[in-house]
Amino acid sequence: MIVVVDYDMGNLHSIAKALEYVGGEVAVSSDPRDLIAAEKIVLPGVGAFPDGMAHLLRDKRLYDALLGQVKRKKKPILGICLGMQLLASTSEEFRVSGGLGWIEGDVKRFDVDHQLGLRVPHVGWNNVRIIKSHPLLAGIPDQTDFYFVHSYHFISRQMDDRDIVGTCDYGGPFTAIIGRDNIFATQFHPEKSQRYGLTLLENFIRWDGVYVKE
Amino acid sequence: MIKTIQFGTFRDVGDPVTAARVYNAQRADELLFLDISASTEGRRTLFEIVEKAAEECFMPLGVGGGITTIEDIREVLQHGADKVIINTAAVENPAFIRKAVERFGSSTIVVSIDVRQHASGQYEVFTHSGTKATGRDPVAWAQEMERVGAGEMMITSIDREGTMKGLDTPLVTSVARAVSVPVIASGGVGQLSDFKDGFEAGATAVAAGSIFHFTDQSPIMTRNYLTHVHANVRP
Numbered sequence: 001m002i003v004v005v006d007y008d009m010g011n012l013h014s015i016a017k018a019l020e021y022v023g024g025e026v027a028v029s030s031d032p033r034d035l036i037a038a039e040k041i042v043l044p045g046v047g048a049f050p051d052g053m054a055h056l057l058r059d060k061r062l063y064d065a066l067l068g069q070v071k072r073k074k075k076p077i078l079g080i081c082l083g084m085q086l087l088a089s090t091s092e093e094f095r096v097s098g099g100l101g102w103i104e105g106d107v108k109r110f111d112v113d114h115q116l117g118l119r120v121p122h123v124g125w126n127n128v129r130i131i132k133s134h135p136l137l138a139g140i141p142d143q144t145d146f147y148f149v150h151s152y153h154f155i156s157r158q159m160d161d162r163d164i165v166g167t168c169d170y171g172g173p174f175t176a177i178i179g180r181d182n183i184f185a186t187q188f189h190p191e192k193s194q195r196y197g198l199t200l201l202e203n204f205i206r207w208d209g210v211y212v213k214e
Numbered sequence: 215m216i217k218t219i220q221f222g223t224f225r226d227v228g229d230p231v232t233a234a235r236v237y238n239a240q241r242a243d244e245l246l247f248l249d250i251s252a253s254t255e256g257r258r259t260l261f262e263i264v265e266k267a268a269e270e271c272f273m274p275l276g277v278g279g280g281i282t283t284i285e286d287i288r289e290v291l292q293h294g295a296d297k298v299i300i301n302t303a304a305v306e307n308p309a310f311i312r313k314a315v316e317r318f319g320s321s322t323i324v325v326s327i328d329v330r331q332h333a334s335g336q337y338e339v340f341t342h343s344g345t346k347a348t349g350r351d352p353v354a355w356a357q358e359m360e361r362v363g364a365g366e367m368m369i370t371s372i373d374r375e376g377t378m379k380g381l382d383t384p385l386v387t388s389v390a391r392a393v394s395v396p397v398i399a400s401g402g403v404g405q406l407s408d409f410k411d412g413f414e415a416g417a418t419a420v421a422a423g424s425i426f427h428f429t430d431q432s433p434i435m436t437r438n439y440l441t442h443v444h445a446n447v448r449p
Contacts (some may be wrong), residue, residue: 010319013265013294018272046296047319114394119418121321121365123396125243147274149296149321151365192274192296194241 003038006030007055010046018191022202032065045082049091052082076209079185093152104157112171121151128166128176136184136203144196146188182209231266238271242433249279261293268294301326302341305348315363325364330372344372353392360393371401378404378424383415390416406439
């Protein structure tokens with residue numbers, strides 16, 4: 001069973017439907033017991049970072065279950081959009097606030113020039129450069145377009161960017177995909193990215209949570 | 215590149231869900247469902263349509279037509295929409311947009327601005343499906359909507375809509391220059407070069423309806439054309 005965490009941030013219908021479409025057994029839930037019983041977890045999210053963290057922390061048991069299942073039990077987890085940003089150490093959206101801190105980095109607003117045609121939010125399809133191969137990217141060509149909609153992006157604190165699996169370009173490269181052990185996260189929405197988005201979700205359904213970097 | 219599907223009743227344009235399936239197969243970048251009847255009955259139908267479309271179309275879905283409350287937005291999003299398009303309600307109560315943005319995030323809220331041009335050349339914003347004059351200038355209005363947090367701005371030339379005579383590119387440019395959020399140009403696309411004109415005028419996205427309904431052009435052909443003229447779209 002794949003559990004899509006419902007922490008009241010955004011449209012969960014689409015991700016659940018997309019996972020079912022490619023053969024997943026899905027439950028949308030905010031119940032910690034479902035997380036504990038889950039085989040895999042999806043952390044979706046649309047909306048503002050501080051709200052996202054506040055909602056996640058609101059139910060201590062849910063937060064503890066999430067932490068336990070991901071960090072101790074090493075269950076595969078897919079973070080999407082805000083769900084990826086929450087993995088960071090901090091974000092400056094509205095005010096500087098702390099994230100889950102599972103991947104060292106900071107979320108910052110795009111600082112681009114709209115006269116150059118670069119507007120915020122970054123909305124629309126954009127191609128992703130795959131930097132490292134990963135089981136979830138099997139069958140997905142380099143420079144495939146995915147659907148993005150965000151005003152903030154993740155900047156890694158690691159000197160060697162070891163957890164950055166893919167980047168995208170918007171006034172310069174930014175982190176599009178993160179991967180470490182059982183944690184995989186995308187800034188784009190695979191459930192809104194048609195064919196290759198569905199391929200990614202299908203790969204997630206099949207994934208055993210193991211990722212060994214070359 | 216966005217496909218708009220406008221409908222009053224099923225009789226007029228055929229089943230929107232079938233149309234959605236076709237556009238999904240043809241890889242349109244985004245689908246917008248606009249309920250121009252904006253009646254209570256139309257609303258329930260709209261929810262059903264979005265829900266069905268969301269089951270098969272794994273691409274961004276925008277929904278608009280008579281959205282006036284936070285509860286309306288919540289319901290539409292729950293049925294599978296990713297963005298809501300708000301027009302008349304924004305003019306009647308700009309604070310509603312601010313509240314909606316705070317609750318759902320700016321990238322979820324698209325403000326749609328319908329514009330008519332007077333004989334003098336001056337532009338004016340209209341609401342209620344183009345029937346009610348507001349006395350507002352589209353550029354100033356777009357800037358105000360950006361201030362209250364709208365994530366995207368859709369500008370529709372009422373005069374051009376359905377004519378297939380081309381977008382009102384000066385209108386698009388004037389708004390695109392004045393705001394720093396993405397601008398969606400709409401109204402008048404009749405041939406493939408109109409998409410290119412829209413991007414060159416400063417639009418981040420171009421929405422089209424008639425060209426796909428009434429000619430044999432398709433999103434696939436549009437994308438093919440745009441790739442050839444080096445516009446920045448998916449191949």
